[in-house]
Amino acid sequence: MKLEFYKYQGTGNDFVMIDNRTKIFPKENTDIISHLCDRHFGIGADGVILIENHPEFDFEMIYFNADGSQTFCGNGGRCAVAFAKQLDIIEDRTDFLAVDGSHYAEINNGIVSLKMIDVDEVKVKEDAVFAYTGTQHHVELVNDLDKFPVFEKGRKIRNSYDFPGSNVNFVQQINANTFRVRTYEKGVEDETLACGTGVTAVAIAMHKTHKTKSNSISLPVEGGNLEVSFSEKNGLYTNVFLTGPAQFVFKGSVIT
Numbered sequence: 100m101k102l103e104f105y106k107y108q109g110t111g112n113d114f115v116m117i118d119n120r121t122k123i124f125p126k127e128n129t130d131i132i133s134h135l136c137d138r139h140f141g142i143g144a145d146g147v148i149l150i151e152n153h154p155e156f157d158f159e160m161i162y163f164n165a166d167g168s169q170t171f172c173g174n175g176g177r178c179a180v181a182f183a184k185q186l187d188i189i190e191d192r193t194d195f196l197a198v199d200g201s202h203y204a205e206i207n208n209g210i211v212s213l214k215m216i217d218v219d220e221v222k223v224k225e226d227a228v229f230a231y232t233g234t235q236h237h238v239e240l241v242n243d244l245d246k247f248p249v250f251e252k253g254r255k256i257r258n259s260y261d262f263p264g265s266n267v268n269f270v271q272q273i274n275a276n277t278f279r280v281r282t283y284e285k286g287v288e289d290e291t292l293a294c295g296t297g298v299t300a301v302a303i304a305m306h307k308t309h310k311t312k313s314n315s316i317s318l319p320v321e322g323g324n325l326e327v328s329f330s331e332k333n334g335l336y337t338n339v340f341l342t343g344p345a346q347f348v349f350k351g352s353v354i355t
Contacts, residue, residue, distance in 0.1 A: 100355050104135070104142065106348040107182055109174035109211075111292025111322020113348070115142050116182045119149040119161075129167025131355050136165035142353060145287050148175050150183060157189050159196045164286025168263070171199040171233035173295020173341045177211035180204045181345040199233040209346060215299050215339040221307045228304035232339075235265040235285075236300035240310075244271040244279055249290045253283025268297045270305070276313035278305055280320050292322030295341050302327035303336050 102124070105116040115135050117124055125131060126149070136144045146164050153159040160179040162172045176197060183189045184206055192205050203214040215232060222229040228238040237256055241247050253267040267283040280301050282294035302316035306329075315328040325343040329336045 101352055102355050103350070103352050105182060105185070105350050106142065106144070107178040107345060108322075108348055109178050109293065109295070109345045110320055110325055110343055112172075112174035112178075112294065113144045114172075114175050114178050115144045115147045116178065117147065117149050118186055120152050122151070124149055126161070126163075129163075132163045132167045133165060134355070135353070142351075145284070145291050146172060146175055148172075148179050148182070150179060150186065150188070153196050156196045156201065157193045158183050162198065164284075166286050166288065168286045169198055170263075170286065171197050171296065173213065173215060173233060173297075173299060174293055174343070174345075175295070176202060177204070177213050177295065177341065177343065177345040180206050180211045180213065181209070181347065185347060197233075206345075209344055210342065211345045212340050212342040213295070215296070215341055218303055218336040218339065219334070221303060221334070221336075223308060228300075228308060229265070230300045230303055232296045232299040232303070234296050235260065235263070236297055237265045237267045238301050238304040239267070239269055241269050241271060244269060244281055247281070249281045249283055253290065254288070257283055257285050266294060266297055268294070268301050270301050272305070272310060273319070276311050276315065277317040277319070278302070278311075280318050282320075290321075293320040293325065295325065295343075298325045299327050299339060299341055303329065303339070306331065306336075307334075
């Protein structure tokens with residue numbers, strides 16, 4: 100089968116995007132998904148995103164990790180919005196559906212601001228914080244992020260959680276409202292250049308543990324810069340927005 104695809108990236112988090120409104124893509128075939136994401140024998144990506152029609156929303160986003168598992172992806176969601184705009188499905192604002200529920204987003208000159216789910220439970224541990232921001236996230240402060248063994252430590256912590264495991268974010272505080280982040284992602288099973296749900300979890304975790312008083316957090320990642328803003332009342336985090344660039348890279352076709 101000849102498959103047309105688009106490649107997008109958001110702060111280095113890269114995705115194979117497919118217009119699946121005609122339902123041509125074999126979603127049950129995880130081998131095809133893994134092959135498309137393979138950086139040596141396929142297109143190369145952190146995940147695959149399908150855009151489909153939905154009767155109550157502008158579109159539905161279906162996200163697959165590189166291993167074929169399904170979850171939500173914040174940067175993927177931002178790229179899905181940019182892709183939907185390129186397909187003329189939306190203009191500058193949208194309401195779309197994903198696996199974790201509905202999302203509102205705005206796009207302006209390639210910058211996408213995506214409303215994330217509310218977060219009502221943040222588990223503060225002795226040396227880490229855990230939060231669900233569309234997928235599972237472990238957040239841990241470290242002193243020297245440049246030299247920190249993200250892959251080795253991340254894989255160990257990822258597998259210490261019960262199924263389906265957890266993404267792992269290592270964080271270094273830069274100033275009162277800036278936190279640098281490196282993330283090991285489950286499903287990719289490697290460090291990625293950015294993770295949208297990850298920086299969202301980091302921003303909320305740093306506020307929850309009083310590392311910052313700000314409700315607008317700057318989060319430098321390996322692939323660029325992201326911002327997270329939110330409202331908080333009695334431990335409930337609402338109006339959570341993830342903001343950053345989403346860029347078209349190239350278009351092509353592949354035989355699957």
